[in-house]
Amino acid sequence: KKQIQELQSYFSENQELQKESPYYGKFKGKNVIVIQAESLNTFPIGLKVNGEEVTPNLNDLIGESHYYPNTYLQIGRGNTSDAEFVSNNSLYPMAPKGVYNAYPFNEYMSLANVLKREGYSTSATHGNNPDFWNRHQAYPEQGYQTFYHKNHPKITADEIVGLGISDESIFNQMAEIYTEDKKPFYNFIVSLTNHRPFVMPKDHQYLNLPKRFEGTNTGHYLQSTKYFDETIGLFIEDLKRKNLWDDTIFVVYGDHYGPLPMDKDEINKLIGVDFNEKEQFNIPLIIHHPGQTEGAVNEVTASQMDIFPTITSLLGIDQKLIQFGKPLDVDHEGFAGFAYETTRYSFYSDSYDYIASHDGVFSSGKCIDNKTKKQTDIEACRENYNKLYKDIELSTMFLENDLITKLY
Numbered sequence: 001k002k003q004i005q006e007l008q009s010y011f012s013e014n015q016e017l018q019k020e021s022p023y024y025g026k027f028k029g030k031n032v033i034v035i036q037a038e039s040l041n042t043f044p045i046g047l048k049v050n051g052e053e054v055t056p057n058l059n060d061l062i063g064e065s066h067y068y069p070n071t072y073l074q075i076g077r078g079n080t081s082d083a084e085f086v087s088n089n090s091l092y093p094m095a096p097k098g099v100y101n102a103y104p105f106n107e108y109m110s111l112a113n114v115l116k117r118e119g120y121s122t123s124a125t126h127g128n129n130p131d132f133w134n135r136h137q138a139y140p141e142q143g144y145q146t147f148y149h150k151n152h153p154k155i156t157a158d159e160i161v162g163l164g165i166s167d168e169s170i171f172n173q174m175a176e177i178y179t180e181d182k183k184p185f186y187n188f189i190v191s192l193t194n195h196r197p198f199v200m201p202k203d204h205q206y207l208n209l210p211k212r213f214e215g216t217n218t219g220h221y222l223q224s225t226k227y228f229d230e231t232i233g234l235f236i237e238d239l240k241r242k243n244l245w246d247d248t249i250f251v252v253y254g255d256h257y258g259p260l261p262m263d264k265d266e267i268n269k270l271i272g273v274d275f276n277e278k279e280q281f282n283i284p285l286i287i288h289h290p291g292q293t294e295g296a297v298n299e300v301t302a303s304q305m306d307i308f309p310t311i312t313s314l315l316g317i318d319q320k321l322i323q324f325g326k327p328l329d330v331d332h333e334g335f336a337g338f339a340y341e342t343t344r345y346s347f348y349s350d351s352y353d354y355i356a357s358h359d360g361v362f363s364s365g366k367c368i369d370n371k372t373k374k375q376t377d378i379e380a381c382r383e384n385y386n387k388l389y390k391d392i393e394l395s396t397m398f399l400e401n402d403l404i405t406k407l408y
């Protein structure tokens with residue numbers, strides 16, 4: 001009983017923090033559209049090749065949104081599906097085969113479930129088969145009332161590019177569906193076209209790349225990222241035309257890295273970016289508030305599990321929740337902790353980064369002072385390490401015993 005009380009106060013403390021945000025409850029009852037952008041890293045954002053912007057539309061969106069450039073992925077074995085899970089549940093993805101495969105039928109306190117209780121209509125969209133990553137089984141407990149996939153009667157597979165229906169077509173179709181949706185709505189879109197191997201059909205290559213990019217993975221990736229950017233631009237225009245833009249919190253973030261570590265040298269040679277591990281894990285997070293016209297860059301260290309608490313803070317949700325992440329618009333020590341086997345217990349934070357060693361012993365890891373960028377006394381990392389260790393244990397216990405909705 002004491003343990004339960006301790007846990008309850010641990011999570012309610014975290015939630016009380018949301019009320020300290022200057023935006024707490026400011027967008028109560030607004031629609032929410034979240035785009036989880038396939039393979040979108042941070043490095044193409046703002047990048048110019050031969051004077052041409054790779055992501056002009058995302059750059060424009062950032063210019064009038066809250067932008068968190070120091071956000072990091074937190075995927076586990078479930079890759080894209082774990083990114084979805086972490087951002088919508090603010091839990092660590094502790095499952096050997098990915099959470100959607102291992103625990104699809106648990107009860108979750110996800111963003112969609114929370115919003116359903118607030119009277120929202122909820123849906124998820126993915127332009128491939130419903131059983132990919134076991135979404136058809138996982139989505140009902142994630143709280144999505146409707147799952148728009150390739151075979152859904154309201155969806156037309158009119159343009160297939162790469163892994164499924166093209167992003168342009170999916171965005172188009174969803175904008176039309178929103179006009180009929182019961183308001184307010186929450187729609188979660190998993191984009192798909194910017195997927196490995198990133199080779200776009202000729203007529204979808206919009207970037208004028210110099211000859212030296214021809215046939216390279218980097219060239220393909222930039223071309224494919226440019227395509228995603230183009231479709232986001234069209235989507236936003238469409239939402240404005242349909243008078244939805246000013247009534248909607250619009251979120252875009254990357255699910256996981258695009259290029260692989262083996263592309264590191266080529267990326268460096270072609271665009272001068274050092275694609276080290278921190279750069280690989282770096283994904284953009286953009287949150288546009290309804291009516292916002294001026295951009296604000298927040299440098300705090302953030303992770304995918306901060307997305308859910310940041311959104312519930314904007315919406316002023318006062319339900320009892322379990323969230324391991326933090327609301328990003330509140331002053332706090334920014335933190336991104338990792339649970340994937342090869343990086344488990346490593347973390348990045350505003351002050352220190354900790355790189356765990358493979359033997360799992362705390363003192364064999366490396367603690368880096370972010371002010372000097374140099375290795376420092378391991379003890380400086382102990383407090384954050386202990387917290388991460390405890391949070392990962394808790395997340396695992398909640399998942400394995402289906403306890404997430406049972407704490408309160």
Ligand code: GP9
Pocket residue numbers: 038078079080081128132133190192195
């Ligand atoms: C497949 C798509 C991509 O459903 O979401 O998944 P990934 O291969 O990136 O994990």
